[in-house]
Amino acid sequence: MQIEMSTYLKQAKPYLKSLLNQLLEVYTYVSILGTDASGKSYRISRAGTNIGNGMFDERGFVVKVYNGKTYSEYAFNEIDATKVDEIVAQITQLVKLPECVADTVGYSAYAQLKEESCTFSKSKEVRQHPKALGDEKIVQILTALHEKGKSQDTRIVDFRGDFEYLETSKCFLSKHKDLEQSFMWSTGALMCVVAEGDKNNYHYKGFSGACGSELIEEMGEFVEEVAQVACELLQSEKMIPGTYDVICAPDVAGLIAHEAFGHGVEMDMFVKDRALAKDYIGEYVASPLVTMHDGAVGEEDAGSYFFDDEGTLAQDVVIIEKGILKQGISDQLTAMKLGTRPTGNGRRESFERKAYSRMTNTYFKPGTSTLGDMIASIEEGYLIDASASGMEDPKNWGIQCMVSIAREIRNGRLTGKIYSPVVLTGYVPDLLKSISMVSSDLVLTGTGACGKGYKEWVKVSTGGPYIKARVRLG
Structure with missing residues (x-):
């Protein structure tokens, strides 16, 4: 299935174009980046089940303008027809600040960025979206990996299964560019903790891809290997330099x-x-x-x-x-x-x-x-x-x-x-x-x-x- 462009960005885009056009009346270069990224993380271990937000969740916009000497940026996360003029006023006021402090604070001078015209909307395809699989099923699969891992050897103290995904949409607007992209990455991990007498160790194996929850299927093929290597490490020796x-x-x-x-x-x-x-x-x-x-x-x-x-x-x-x-x-x-x-x-x-x-x-x-x-x-x-x-x-x-x-x-x-x-x-x-x-x-x-x-x-x-x-x- 194709990763669809964010509804949030689709709804904001007409106002972003209005903002762009107004700022281009003041500045010779203006660009706007819009981002909507959301995901979830899952962990099953001896400590229990944990479901949380992704590390890289974000939603908002950043404007870059050229004032003839250098570049200034302004970030915000809300825009509609009533806020465009307010954002323009904020940016034009704040961009004046470098001129006020130029004598006391150094800054790098730059020429104006040159752009080639480009317009496209592209998206990645995944075999299975984690939302389609659902939290309950993901937890069920990871729990099965956890239980299978624990059963491999009596020396296994814990066997952890992790899965995380992030779905990202971005749009980029400037005088010469109108770009959209939607993609997803997923990561997973298996970690086995072992103990015998006064010795303990662990083995970790990671998985990743520009994919969806089909990644969990790959993880299932390595449960025995991760447990076996963790147990081997109980007999490990110190490296002679x-x-x-x-x-x-x-x-x-x-x-x-x-x-x-x-x-x-x-x-x-x-x-x-x-x-x-x-x-x-x-x-x-x-x-x-x-x-x-x-x-x-x-x-x-x-x-x-x-x-x-x-x-x-x-x-x-x-x-x-x-x-x-x-x-x-x-x-x-x-x-x-x-x-x-x-x-x-x-x-x-x-x-x-x-x-x-x-x-x-x-x-x-x-x-x-x-x-x-x-x-x-x-x-x-x-x-x-x-x-x-x-x-x-x-x-x-x-x-x-x-x-x-x-x-x-x-x-x-x-x-x-x-x-x-x-x-x-x-x-x-x-x-x-x-x-x-x-x-x-x-x-x-x-x-x-x-x-x-x-x-x-x-x-x-x-x-x-x-x-x-x-x-x-x-």
């Missing part, structure tokens, strides 16, 4: 992509001189086997859309091509500062927040190797899986990734030994240049959200194939 040949599973490869050259190529960091990548465009920063993408249209997952929050059409951006750093990702004003073209990565946490250069779906492109060949090529090393968290230093290219599982490889075979937890650290170019094999798989996961530092959260996905590299583990 050292530098090893390592095979990174797709979710770990995705975490490396996100942290290494995701944040590091958000080009607003170039403007602020906070990213070393700025000085390495056109140079080798990785093995020739490495090609890395970011974009809302290259692959479909939780970070997908048709246009960004500044009305720039979504793109498939090649960040690294055969080891060479080609370009970064940017919003409109960043691109203007740097003399480049915006890449469709201008994203807002909500209509009340400014747009930043942000990732969407970030991943390594598949290669030609098989996982079996990669394991056989290692005399002493590890297969690492189940990424937990990561952080990076774009200014100095340091990276740190937390991983839950390292499976020992000796003489080209998995020994059955398992180590946990594991910390992967290194210097980004050294890590990426050490990649010697890339599998033909491609798996993306978008269960989490990405912040700009400690705030400005947006939905993203990461992934890739299996990659073989030389890294430091601890």
Whole structure:
């Protein structure tokens, strides 16, 4: 079924056009973004059943105007025929403020944005809308997964099933653009908590897609695996620190992509001189086997859309091509500062927040190797899986990734030994240049959200194939 455009935005659109036309009489550039996003989250665990609102629910509008020197924005969430004149008056009054404080508060000067004419209304299709399935049925299915998981082993303390979805409609209006989009993403997770004697551990597996509640069917296929791995982790040993040949599973490869050259190529960091990548465009920063993408249209997952929050059409951006750093990702004003073209990565946490250069779906492109060949090529090393968290230093290219599982490889075979937890650290170019094999798989996961530092959260996905590299583990 097609995701339908929001009734709220449909009803508001005539008034938004009236607002746009009045403001265009005063300002040479005006744009309006309207957003209506709503969803639900579900959790079944030993603690009970919980149903809540989605993390990214929002409903409202933001106007951007150009005053001849810089840009000002004004956010609001109600509009009708009686409020248009009032909003115009508010905007024209507030836009004067930068002129009043120009002597005491610095601001960046910009030229006027140039736009190409574009009109469309697009929507994504899902096989099953969560609203059609209903709360009762979703809870029933997740409860069945919870009960099945608990029954797998007597050492299982809890088995949790999570599901969340967000249905989003957006419209973007300017002098040359009239855009509409409707889409949905869904995420899910299974987590098994185990205990034996004085030992305890857990295993978590995430699921995501530009889809509806059909995602829950996929989750049901992994209950036994999640329970089995959690129980295995009760026998895990501590990692002996050292530098090893390592095979990174797709979710770990995705975490490396996100942290290494995701944040590091958000080009607003170039403007602020906070990213070393700025000085390495056109140079080798990785093995020739490495090609890395970011974009809302290259692959479909939780970070997908048709246009960004500044009305720039979504793109498939090649960040690294055969080891060479080609370009970064940017919003409109960043691109203007740097003399480049915006890449469709201008994203807002909500209509009340400014747009930043942000990732969407970030991943390594598949290669030609098989996982079996990669394991056989290692005399002493590890297969690492189940990424937990990561952080990076774009200014100095340091990276740190937390991983839950390292499976020992000796003489080209998995020994059955398992180590946990594991910390992967290194210097980004050294890590990426050490990649010697890339599998033909491609798996993306978008269960989490990405912040700009400690705030400005947006939905993203990461992934890739299996990659073989030389890294430091601890």
